[in-house]
Amino acid sequence: MAQTFLDSTELVLNMGPQHPSTHGVLRVILKLDGEKVTGTECVVGYLHRGVEKIAENRTYAQFAPYVDRMDYVASVSNGLGYCLAVEKLLNVEAPPRAQVVRVILTELNRIASHLIWLGTHALDLGAITPLFYVMREREDILNIYEKYCGARLTTHAFRIGGLQYDLYDGFEEEVKRFCDIIGPRVDEYEELLTGNRIWIARLTNVGVLNAEDCKAYGVTGPLLRAAGVKWDLRKAQPYSGYQHYDFEIPTRANGDSYDRYIVRVQEMRQAVRIVRQALDRIEPGPIMAKVAKVIKPPVGEAYVSIEAPKGELGYFVVSDGSTQPYRVRVRPPSFINLQAVDRMARGSLIADVCAIIGTIDIVLGEVDR
Amino acid sequence: MRRFLRTVFLIDLIEGLWVTFRTQHPRNICTDQYPRERPKIAERFRGAPRLNNHPETGETLCIACNLCAIACPEALIVVSSERNEKTKRKELTDFTYDLSRCMFCGLCEDACPVDALELTQDFEIASYTRDGLIWDRKMLEEGPRPARYKF
Numbered sequence A: 001m002a003q004t005f006l007d008s009t010e011l012v013l014n015m016g017p018q019h020p021s022t023h024g025v026l027r028v029i030l031k032l033d034g035e036k037v038t039g040t041e042c043v044v045g046y047l048h049r050g051v052e053k054i055a056e057n058r059t060y061a062q063f064a065p066y067v068d069r070m071d072y073v074a075s076v077s078n079g080l081g082y083c084l085a086v087e088k089l090l091n092v093e094a095p096p097r098a099q100v101v102r103v104i105l106t107e108l109n110r111i112a113s114h115l116i117w118l119g120t121h122a123l124d125l126g127a128i129t130p131l132f133y134v135m136r137e138r139e140d141i142l143n144i145y146e147k148y149c150g151a152r153l154t155t156h157a158f159r160i161g162g163l164q165y166d167l168y169d170g171f172e173e174e175v176k177r178f179c180d181i182i183g184p185r186v187d188e189y190e191e192l193l194t195g196n197r198i199w200i201a202r203l204t205n206v207g208v209l210n211a212e213d214c215k216a217y218g219v220t221g222p223l224l225r226a227a228g229v230k231w232d233l234r235k236a237q238p239y240s241g242y243q244h245y246d247f248e249i250p251t252r253a254n255g256d257s258y259d260r261y262i263v264r265v266q267e268m269r270q271a272v273r274i275v276r277q278a279l280d281r282i283e284p285g286p287i288m289a290k291v292a293k294v295i296k297p298p299v300g301e302a303y304v305s306i307e308a309p310k311g312e313l314g315y316f317v318v319s320d321g322s323t324q325p326y327r328v329r330v331r332p333p334s335f336i337n338l339q340a341v342d343r344m345a346r347g348s349l350i351a352d353v354c355a356i357i358g359t360i361d362i363v364l365g366e367v368d369r
Numbered sequence B: 001m002r003r004f005l006r007t008v009f010l011i012d013l014i015e016g017l018w019v020t021f022r023t024q025h026p027r028n029i030c031t032d033q034y035p036r037e038r039p040k041i042a043e044r045f046r047g048a049p050r051l052n053n054h055p056e057t058g059e060t061l062c063i064a065c066n067l068c069a070i071a072c073p074e075a076l077i078v079v080s081s082e083r084n085e086k087t088k089r090k091e092l093t094d095f096t097y098d099l100s101r102c103m104f105c106g107l108c109e110d111a112c113p114v115d116a117l118e119l120t121q122d123f124e125i126a127s128y129t130r131d132g133l134i135w136d137r138k139m140l141e142e143g144p145r146p147a148r149y150k151f
């Protein structure tokens, strides 16, 4: 039976890889029925650089700068995950001072990552103003990074066994000043967005993913918490001394995009709280554990996962006893969260697909590696 | 009722616009006026590499130990040296540094035992050609000379 034009319901549309709201080079094939999405398929790999393969012919120390280039918005968290994994292989632990500094820098990184997410997500939905404000605040964090380790984006801040750089003079004051200003600034974003009717209308009940679906897909991070599951690796399996800090895990019940927004905003506030506590815990001492110049872990394997801003970030490192890892496997949160796009987008409108991709908070550098 | 009034009088939108309005003041401008004003670069910034000379004698500090080349993940440093017959010591002849592949991770700088190789605050290292990014010893000792514009 030949279909007439009016009956031909299905349209296949390519979104990306050069679409601005795919946050990089993601291609989404959309199956449309009018404006309604009946199916999606994500095509990844446009930014594939073979980072995991590169690891196999670099020494352990040499590979550390590469991990920054996966999730470049949260490079410090990536560095922490890798260093912790190799430290576990070597069976060393960073000294207390180094751990506190690591916590401060990763929490600042969490704020920076969520800021970028907030700005770009709002931009996708047509709100341009927040982008400028979040960039202004992120600049302060990047300045702290620049002063601390000499780079702003791909920081290479941590080394296996601790830190390369000690704190610079005035680090505490600067971080404290940032903590003081970020609170009111987050209030400002909330004033702009939280009650805004367009924001609410574009986000509520868009991209709903309930707790069962989240668990089935392995989705972690703010998406899981927005669905009401109180799961945060900083509490569940503390690393770097997170068990000593007093903070809450913000959760919401509906699991839609609006809830994810609220969860992320709350997480920024909690991160400030952790940074403040960490500042009080800085104590003099060594910043580097005893690690040989040439790192040669014993034969074995180690998996360490940390709570990166986007979810569970895991590093699986296999050592064959030589100076180079036998295999490094990364469990990137963005990649795994991205699978859920189809589940979230099915049945929604095509304009919501931008919101759904935005709400997952993907970084293509990490999806493709 | 309250919700209704808020909706009718567009309170939520006005609140948002008020935030925008508050930030209009020139005091709140935070754009860098580069190149008119040069940004303040942090002391530890990892920018253009430099091969340090001894401040008094002007001789190179580098002892041609090749540690930086070994430390570099991208293997972009080539150190050439020859043995001085008189002093029986290795002396640096040439030093090539391929900036086009460098990711400014700082591992070479950390590896240098005599602080000869240093990543400096110079950040204007763009070049019109690929060859222009491969720096030799002379370039590394003198540093980049970016065009400075007058306004």
Ligand code: SF4
Pocket: B071, B072, B073, B074, B075, B076, B077, B101, B102, B103, B104, B105, B106, B107, B108, B109
């Ligand atoms: S900064 Fe890193 S990539 Fe560049 S030369 Fe030094 S070690 Fe190599």
Ligand code: SF4
Pocket: B061, B062, B063, B064, B065, B066, B067, B068, B069, B079, B111, B112, B113, B114, B115, B116, B117
């Ligand atoms: S590590 Fe330092 S001294 Fe050794 S070759 Fe490199 S620059 Fe020269």
